[in-house]
Amino acid sequence: MELMNSPGTRDESGKRIIVKDDVLRRIISIFRRYGFAHLDTPVIERFDVLSAKYAGGSEILKETFKLRDQGKRELCLRYDLTVPLARFIGMHKEIKMPFKRYQFGPVFRDGPVKLGRYREFWQCDADIVGAGSMAADAELLSMAQDVFKSLNIDASIRVNNRKLLNGIIRNYGVKEDDIEFVILTLDKIKKIGEESVMELLSERIGRDKSEGIMRLVSDGSGWEETLNRVENEIGDKEGIEGINELRTLRRLLDEFGVTTAVLDISLARGLSYYTGTVFEAFLKRGRIKSSIAAGGRYDRMIGGYLSSKEEIKAAGISFGIDVLVDTLQEREEERDDIDVMVIPIGDSALGIKAASEFRGKGLKTLMDIMGRGPGKNLSYCNSRGIRFAVLIGEKEKSRGVIKLRDLKDGSEQELGVEEAIKTIKSAIKN
Amino acid sequence: MELMNSPGTRDESGKRIIVKDDVLRRIISIFRRYGFAHLDTPVIERFDVLSAKYAGGSEILKETFKLRDQGKRELCLRYDLTVPLARFIGMHKEIKMPFKRYQFGPVFRDGPVKLGRYREFWQCDADIVGAGSMAADAELLSMAQDVFKSLNIDASIRVNNRKLLNGIIRNYGVKEDDIEFVILTLDKIKKIGEESVMELLSERIGRDKSEGIMRLVSDGSGWEETLNRVENEIGDKEGIEGINELRTLRRLLDEFGVTTAVLDISLARGLSYYTGTVFEAFLKRGRIKSSIAAGGRYDRMIGGYLSSKEEIKAAGISFGIDVLVDTLQEREEERDDIDVMVIPIGDSALGIKAASEFRGKGLKTLMDIMGRGPGKNLSYCNSRGIRFAVLIGEKEKSRGVIKLRDLKDGSEQELGVEEAIKTIKSAIKN
Numbered sequence: 001m002e003l004m005n006s007p008g009t010r011d012e013s014g015k016r017i018i019v020k021d022d023v024l025r026r027i028i029s030i031f032r033r034y035g036f037a038h039l040d041t042p043v044i045e046r047f048d049v050l051s052a053k054y055a056g057g058s059e060i061l062k063e064t065f066k067l068r069d070q071g072k073r074e075l076c077l078r079y080d081l082t083v084p085l086a087r088f089i090g091m092h093k094e095i096k097m098p099f100k101r102y103q104f105g106p107v108f109r110d111g112p113v114k115l116g117r118y119r120e121f122w123q124c125d126a127d128i129v130g131a132g133s134m135a136a137d138a139e140l141l142s143m144a145q146d147v148f149k150s151l152n153i154d155a156s157i158r159v160n161n162r163k164l165l166n167g168i169i170r171n172y173g174v175k176e177d178d179i180e181f182v183i184l185t186l187d188k189i190k191k192i193g194e195e196s197v198m199e200l201l202s203e204r205i206g207r208d209k210s211e212g213i214m215r216l217v218s219d220g221s222g223w224e225e226t227l228n229r230v231e232n233e234i235g236d237k238e239g240i241e242g243i244n245e246l247r248t249l250r251r252l253l254d255e256f257g258v259t260t261a262v263l264d265i266s267l268a269r270g271l272s273y274y275t276g277t278v279f280e281a282f283l284k285r286g287r288i289k290s291s292i293a294a295g296g297r298y299d300r301m302i303g304g305y306l307s308s309k310e311e312i313k314a315a316g317i318s319f320g321i322d323v324l325v326d327t328l329q330e331r332e333e334e335r336d337d338i339d340v341m342v343i344p345i346g347d348s349a350l351g352i353k354a355a356s357e358f359r360g361k362g363l364k365t366l367m368d369i370m371g372r373g374p375g376k377n378l379s380y381c382n383s384r385g386i387r388f389a390v391l392i393g394e395k396e397k398s399r400g401v402i403k404l405r406d407l408k409d410g411s412e413q414e415l416g417v418e419e420a421i422k423t424i425k426s427a428i429k430n
Numbered sequence: 431m432e433l434m435n436s437p438g439t440r441d442e443s444g445k446r447i448i449v450k451d452d453v454l455r456r457i458i459s460i461f462r463r464y465g466f467a468h469l470d471t472p473v474i475e476r477f478d479v480l481s482a483k484y485a486g487g488s489e490i491l492k493e494t495f496k497l498r499d500q501g502k503r504e505l506c507l508r509y510d511l512t513v514p515l516a517r518f519i520g521m522h523k524e525i526k527m528p529f530k531r532y533q534f535g536p537v538f539r540d541g542p543v544k545l546g547r548y549r550e551f552w553q554c555d556a557d558i559v560g561a562g563s564m565a566a567d568a569e570l571l572s573m574a575q576d577v578f579k580s581l582n583i584d585a586s587i588r589v590n591n592r593k594l595l596n597g598i599i600r601n602y603g604v605k606e607d608d609i610e611f612v613i614l615t616l617d618k619i620k621k622i623g624e625e626s627v628m629e630l631l632s633e634r635i636g637r638d639k640s641e642g643i644m645r646l647v648s649d650g651s652g653w654e655e656t657l658n659r660v661e662n663e664i665g666d667k668e669g670i671e672g673i674n675e676l677r678t679l680r681r682l683l684d685e686f687g688v689t690t691a692v693l694d695i696s697l698a699r700g701l702s703y704y705t706g707t708v709f710e711a712f713l714k715r716g717r718i719k720s721s722i723a724a725g726g727r728y729d730r731m732i733g734g735y736l737s738s739k740e741e742i743k744a745a746g747i748s749f750g751i752d753v754l755v756d757t758l759q760e761r762e763e764e765r766d767d768i769d770v771m772v773i774p775i776g777d778s779a780l781g782i783k784a785a786s787e788f789r790g791k792g793l794k795t796l797m798d799i800m801g802r803g804p805g806k807n808l809s810y811c812n813s814r815g816i817r818f819a820v821l822i823g824e825k826e827k828s829r830g831v832i833k834l835r836d837l838k839d840g841s842e843q844e845l846g847v848e849e850a851i852k853t854i855k856s857a858i859k860n
């Protein structure tokens with residue numbers, strides 16, 4: 001047997017997981033400030049739930065891992081965190097709206113494995129269920145800006161509205177049946193370029209219509225200017241509704257102090273369930289071009305899961321944990337998390353009391369449990385980048401002191417344990 | 431389609447997940463103080479890895495969820511976090527020993543579903559790989575005591591040693607092939623009682639041997655007394671080694687200040703891979719009788735995964751997250767996590783600036799996004815147990831103040847936002 005991971009999965013350790021834990025901690029802390037509560041749903045779901053008409057659609061089902069339990073039930077692994085949320089809402093009629101929940105964890109897709117694409121990868125979502133006002137959408141975008149600020153990431157958020165897109169497309173006489181095709185094709189502008197999108201559109205709806213749509217959505221001016229100009233060109237009622245939603249959103253974003261949101265009326269997003277606001281965040285600089293967060297409003301999906309079929313308005317945001325970790329990992333040095341190593345000289349029991357005191361004060365403390373000599377232990381500290389070593393022999397113990405060595409400059413001083421804790425803590429802070 | 435969870439899985443929300451997050455946060459914080467680093471392995475593993483000779487054994491394989499990817503590879507869902515650790519060690523020859531890692535997350539077993547038994551449940555493990563000294567075992571037990579203290583749980587830890595058990599059993603002339611059977615049967619004393627265990631043992635090894643073993647392991651006195659007495663009765667070399675390990679462990683536990691560990695030489699643990707120290711922690715009081723943490727030393731398992739087959743010494747502890755959450759949930763009141771709700775009177779934009787300031791200062795803040803009137807919002811606060819409401823109309827905004835209402839006593843005062851933050855923060859602390 002060869003020891004290896006299942007294809008498209010990986011172990012996370014060392015610097016990567018230190019950065020990942022930090023990213024998750026910061027995002028979750030901001031979710032909580034915005035009043036989102038934690039929900040955790042299982043990895044395993046029933047296949048009929050995830051394959052329902054209102055769920056992720058046929059493309060994603062092809063990539064869904066299926067399994068059976070001993071009772072021969074058809075089960076599968078969740079491919080996102082949104083469909084389980086819809087199931088949860090459907091099962092709990094008693095929930096008070098608006099319901100603001102966050103969830104994070106692995107999701108699974110049995111797709112082709114290539115660079116940066118995994119079969120088991122992490123999502124981190126926040127959704128507001130039961131609120132239709134643009135204040136909800138604005139909260140999500142404000143939250144995204146807070147997250148990027150907390151991560152010290154320079155990002156910009158492109159914003160659009162599906163109603164406006166529908167209106168623009170309809171304005172050029174595109175048949176209702178082709179609207180979704182046009183939207184999903186527009187979503188590819190960034191990936192395959194404007195020319196290729198023109199070609200794809202022209203094949204289906206003709207060159208004139210395609211040129212009109214492409215000209216209108218390629219507008220690069222500010223919010224008000226763009227919206228005014230589009231408003232003058234289109235008469236479609238849904239389109240005007242989209243324009244008004246974007247204007248309201250813009251006013252609320254100003255109140256929130258969101259300065260990083262730009263209007264991009266070519267933005268479409270690749271999922272068919274969006275019904276209003278859509279957005280995607282990107283890094284302003286750097287090698288990584290894929291989106292680092294994305295989301296939007298989906299007012300019809302959750303209702304599909306209810307027996308009543310009533311409309312349940314909802315909007316959500318999903319942060320790309322893997323791409324955020326990739327970004328932040330690049331600019332960080334190799335990190336180790338240990339504050340101090342306690343090295344007994346002679347009997348290993350000599351170090352235990354000091355180690356316990358360090359730990360009691362919250363210092364991340366290693367203690368030699370290998371019975372190695374001081375020299376070996378000090379070079380172990382060096383190899384792991386541990387800055388402080390504490391040496392304790394019979395002599396030190398009887399006098400109630402320890403030797404604190406700072407491996408950064410090789411200095412050594414005799415101190416009481418309390419003093420040593422102070423010294424280490426103040427050094428860590430700097 | 432009926433909306434439901436896959437059998438043996440559940441959603442976690444509300445008070446339960448607040449308690450669970452708190453339990454995990456406290457345990458992980460203590461792991462880190464003891465110098466353990468985070469490792470996260472995938473949920474999906476290759477079937478040949480989890481079914482290897484040195485892994486969990488045939489019983490657990492019967493309960494392993496199997497699946498295939500599109501490449502028809504045989505995969506499965508992990509049934510514990512220890513075998514993935516062994517795989518990781520085997521794949522990373524460069525790892526410096528000792529390797530101290532913690533991991534937490536869901537594991538999967540396709541067994542019978544009954545009260546308190548789930549098919550998807552959480553484990554939280556810390557393991558020390560590459561260290562054979564009793565200092566490692568003592569660290570794990572000290573860590574367990576710290577965790578229980580941090581959780582304000584009154585627990586006692588039963589400790590034993592497999593070498594000692596082997597020695598005792600061999601002392602009564604039991605054949606080598608029957609030793610494992612006797613150990614796994616002794617493990618059932620707590621579950622089925624001494625008499626039933628006697629019967630099971632007598633059937634296989636005869637009444638005399640069974641009585642001798644049961645008499646010896648039923649000793650209830652202190653560490654030294656018990657060990658001295660057993661030492662006088664048995665001559666088996668491995669047994670004496672076990673006694674010496676327990677004596678060393680006891681001395682180290684004293685240095686660590688571990689006062690909650692009791693020797694119980696009937697303790698066996700149900701897994702066959704243990705080679706030395708074994709332990710199990712229980713609540714001293716209360717309804718819950720199952721163990722809340724358990725572990726021990728397994729010096730031969732990881733080596734089985736290496737091509738070199740060299741012995742890799744290891745010891746670990748696993749905390750029962752679900753049972754800990756059950757315990758703590760019982761004694762907590764219903765909790766909501768929101769510190770304050772901002773209620774605009776009139777235009778919803780009125781509340782945004784105040785909400786942003788509250789959030790900026792770390793307060794968990796809801797803002798009305800439903801455009802409901804103040805009365806409805808206040809009764810929403812009441813129904814969720816949110817103590818503070820902030821009301822802002824045009825009048826308040828123009829004067830730069832807010833109305834802070836304390837729903838606990840109905841009092842209301844006009845304050846600046848900074849003052850309101852101070853008032854809320856000091857109320858939360860108490």
